């Protein structure tokens with residue numbers, strides 16, 4: 001190769017590298033399309049949170065779609081509780097003794113169904129059904145889950161969970177057991193029992209904080225001008241950071257989990 005050929009080869013390689021980088025950026029922005037749904041060119045903290053939620057619940061949406069099919073909801077119709085009950089509970093199911101498919105009583109299932117029915121039209125559309133199945137992910141469902149758990153644990157029905165009820169047996173429990181630590185930490189007002197708010201925080205506190213923490217980390221790394229929002233070029237400066245909010249399709253793992 002003479003000098004001219006070397007020069008040409010270098011130009012071609014550089015052009016190729018640029019095209020590849022463009023391809024990568026394009027792929028990223030295809031995937032990130034709903035990161036900036038109003039297409040105003042900046043991604044707010046709220047949009048980042050919605051994105052993290054959307055990514056994290058991908059598998060759940062697929063699962064809900066499968067269950068919707070299994071329930072054989074007629075096309076174009078919504079799911080009524082009657083239909084759900086008929087398809088989900090066994091033929092010789094007894095209302096008094098047996099639990100439904102998710103280990104809940106009919107009464108509990110119905111209460112959860114009602115809480116999912118946000119527009120109160122007596123039936124669930126697919127979005128509402130998602131909240132019915134994966135209530136942990138939806139703040140408007142958190143009181144009903146807390147109630148279910150309290151009903152299950154509160155054996156003497158006094159509306160609060162004692163340590164014995166929390167530990168689930170009457171055996172003497174060692175003071176330093178993990179259960180006991182967990183109980184003490186959850187008992188914020190230290191009155192020796194857990195009330196509704198304390199049970200709610202114990203059950204669901206960590207779920208709620210997860211997205212917030214991820215979003216805060218992403219902002220701290222990418223938001224160079226610290227205006228609380230990200231521009232396209234701030235994101236492209238280090239795209240791997242955004243990938244910490246993206247979920248692997250099947251594995252349920254974050255693409256780049258550095259935490």
Ligand SMILES: *[C@@H]1O[C@H](CO)[C@@H](O)[C@H](O)[C@H]1NC(C)=O
Nearest residue numbers: 107108109110111112114122
């Ligand atoms: C659910 O809603 C229906 C219709 O409003 C009502 O009849 C039923 O008692 C409710 N059930 C529970 C457990 O909240």
